[in-house]
Amino acid sequence: MAGNPLMRRRILMVLAAAPLLPCKLVFATLPARPVTIGVLPGPHAEILACVRDVAAAQGLDLRIVERSDGQAINADVTRGRLDAACFQDGVSFARDRARHGNELIEATRTVTQPVALYSRRITSPRQLGRGATLAIPRDPLLQARALVLLHNHGLVVLRDDAGLTATTRDVIGNRHQFRLDPLPAGRLADALYRVDLAVIDRPAAARAGLLPARDSIGVEDARTPWSDVLAVRAADRSADWVGTLVASYRSEPVKRFILERYQESVRRPW
Template identity: 50%
Template sequence: MKRAVHFAAAWLLAVAGAVHPGSAGAAGSAVPVVRVGVTCGVHAEILDEVKRVAAARGLDVDVVVFDDASRIDTALARGRIDAASFEDAQQLAATRTAKGYALAEVAPTVTLPMAFYSRKMRSLNELRPGMAVAIPADPRGMSRALVLLQNETLLTLRERAGLHAALRDVTGNRLGLKLVALPRDRLFAALDTAAFVAIGSEDAAHMGLQPSRDSIGIEDARSPYANVLTVRDADRAQPWVAQLAAAYHSDDVARFILVRYQDSVRRPW
């Protein structure tokens, strides 16, 4: 979790103004164009603001919106785009393992937080022993929910489980909560029966829920599930990478995120 916030120093020391590897070669002969792949919605909206900031600093960014997120890492690995901003570090690691892509995370971007929602309580302090808690049944969603429950001191997990925790890894449950694993499409209905429900950001948005407004517990901005800016391994030392990351971490972009999304989109930088 900590390493996600230690990238910035290296980026900001890089020298700006180098020509992109795919653009015209002579110094000053062309403005480099960095093609960044994103999904529609939050990531595209934020990258439009990053593009504006980067342009003022001499870096031309082309925001390439994909309808299918599963195509973005492949496009990056094959050189069709130069960077990507759409997935968290855990998803990137899984893609590298599954497909062997030589991709590197170079900057944290935003955290789209999992949160706890309830129709029965206004605070986790109202929990009583034996209450039912609904969590996602899919392995990734379950792990994320269990880690959040541990962060709220409601559960203790087997240390070696790490970010791949499952129900079998629960070693402590101080209130004897009943953990009910449900498919994602049944989580919203569980709000009628469970004390609270753990729901991911995308699903919550589809249900009309906003973490900053409606939740009673929320992931930290510096979550290990923070999204990341990704480039090819071969490009990670290129000056344009530092420029792009610095534009993303600018005060203007921070202000845009706060005003547009409040705390429903969180900054890990």
């Protein structure tokens, strides 16, 4: 072929007609190794499996690493053993950053696993009678989230400066004299047989076979401060793979998967 002028001329014509590829853009989105994301088992792992398929079409190789210990996931991201963490709600994440001074930042909001109101006695919060018993989480972080939800439904009034760390001491309005009964998260679903209403987080509800969209009588807004976050190291904030990962998470296929798989029991804040 090297000695055939006609063949050589045809090859040159083909190369000249080929479109020029934007090499910098193509290679900028391709890390030298797979991007590893630490998650807890459950919705985050399931959703990221869909994200992985979308990202692969963009040249990004995602590896999902399931762990049972969220704090260990954050520690491994900080140390460079993982590239990202996807499991923690935004309020807890901000608290841990302030408390421990870790080097992680929020890359994007992912989904909201909503706290919701459940009852076996009524079908609307407006049906609660005077002196009704409302079971709420005993855990301080979950309790604040539950009280904000009760406040938003007009069942109690919180002081203006209670913020995202509200406790029962911050309840300044309770005109129907509801009795607030703090319980461990694992006992809230069982308490439905004796209390008038219980505020239950999604993981505890799911273990009891309850779904917010199907079984609750009031549900947390998707754009709550407690929506979950995708966290990365601060040094990686401008990395091309982070932008590709965020765009893949917020893509139409992932949006459709979340809606079809969870039917608003896992919600999108975006």
